[in-house]
Amino acid sequence: MHGPPWVGWLLVVLCAATGAYCLSRVGAGGAAQRREARGEALMGLGMAVMALPMSVVVQPSWSPWVFAAVFGAAGLWALAHRHPHHLVGCAAMVYMALAMTAAAGTGSAGHAAHTGHAAPGGVPVLTGLLLAYYAVFVIAAGLRLAPAGAVAAGGPPAGAVATADGPADAPDVAGPSGRARRGSARPELIGACRVAMGIGMFAMLLTL
Secondary structure (H helix, E strand, O other), rough: OOOHHHHHHHHHHHHHHHHHHHHHHOOOOOHHHHHHHHHHHHHHHHHHHHHOOOOOOOOOOOHHHHHHHHHHHHHHHHHHHOHHHHHHHHHHHHHHHHHHHHHHEEEEHHHHEEEEEOOOOHHHHHOOOOOOHHHHHHHHHHHOOOOOOOOOOOOOOOOOOOOOOOEOOOOOOOOOOOOOEEEOOOHHHHHHHHHHHHHHHHHHHOOO
């Protein structure tokens, strides 16, 4: 990633921590929740690798093509399973990977390895649309995390995340031993992870 190294390292820590938490959710919840957790873990960890500062870590010249292939395949999976947000995220990752190859093609790649700066890549209009999408997403997701003060009778708590298997904060189900068990992670943590990844994606798009 271009820009000041400290910004890159902050994004690496943020995205890696978020991806690791999502990875820990892969074995919990229903089938739809596990699929969603796998997609978010891939996105978070992939963003962490892409955010590595160019002035400190020089990635191989073929790494953008690996990013494009991996997230292109993940985008097709998201399209097949009707996950529009994941589809936009994968498209953004492919776009940034291709922008990396365009910036390297300007002949400033060697200079970027030493200074952390390179010629901008990408299409301004497309970058602006993605920035607008993630700005709206982060604000909307953040508002859902805000305390509601009171929960409407019969309605889910604030921050509830709905999935194909039902709300993520469904009531505990007693197991054979009579002990209550939860089938999913805490919804406020899931929402916070999505906000964190949205902020990370917004920051990475700003560097194009």
